[in-house]
Amino acid sequence: MARKALPTQLKIVKGTNRKDRTNPAEPKPESKLPSCPAWMHPEGKKEWGRLVDEMTKIGVVTGFDYIALATLCNMWGEYVEGAQTGEPVSVAHITQMRLYLVEFGMTPSSRSKVHAGDGEKEFDPWDDF
Numbered sequence: 001m002a003r004k005a006l007p008t009q010l011k012i013v014k015g016t017n018r019k020d021r022t023n024p025a026e027p028k029p030e031s032k033l034p035s036c037p038a039w040m041h042p043e044g045k046k047e048w049g050r051l052v053d054e055m056t057k058i059g060v061v062t063g064f065d066y067i068a069l070a071t072l073c074n075m076w077g078e079y080v081e082g083a084q085t086g087e088p089v090s091v092a093h094i095t096q097m098r099l100y101l102v103e104f105g106m107t108p109s110s111r112s113k114v115h116a117g118d119g120e121k122e123f124d125p126w127d128d129f
Contacts, residue, residue: 014113029062037070041077048073072100
């Protein structure tokens with residue numbers, strides 16, 4: 001089974017980008033997310049604000065990530081509610097949440113593969129010349 005392709009911006013942040021493997025036609029979405037969804041769990045809304053600030057600083061989140069990030073934050077809200085009320089949280093819920101965390105580079109092992117810059121410089125294919 002072939003590995004899934006990584007977006008160029010994530011390759012840049014990880015420090016693995018190579019100009020001979022860069023797709024010049026790859027979409028370059030704006031690195032700004034829409035507002036937090038109104039339907040989200042209250043604890044998830046708090047996490048949304050925190051994560052969007054941090055992820056925007058290093059340039060690893062875009063409008064395309066809206067659904068995945070909203071899902072992650074909402075799952076976090078449900079997890080916190082379960083912890084506060086003593087209701088058990090399913091292993092499947094925790095596993096799904098962990099998979100979203102890995103996708104965004106938010107676990108210690110996945111973060112170790114990311115070499116984030118200051119988030120201000122955009123990718124320029126001419127930098128290698």
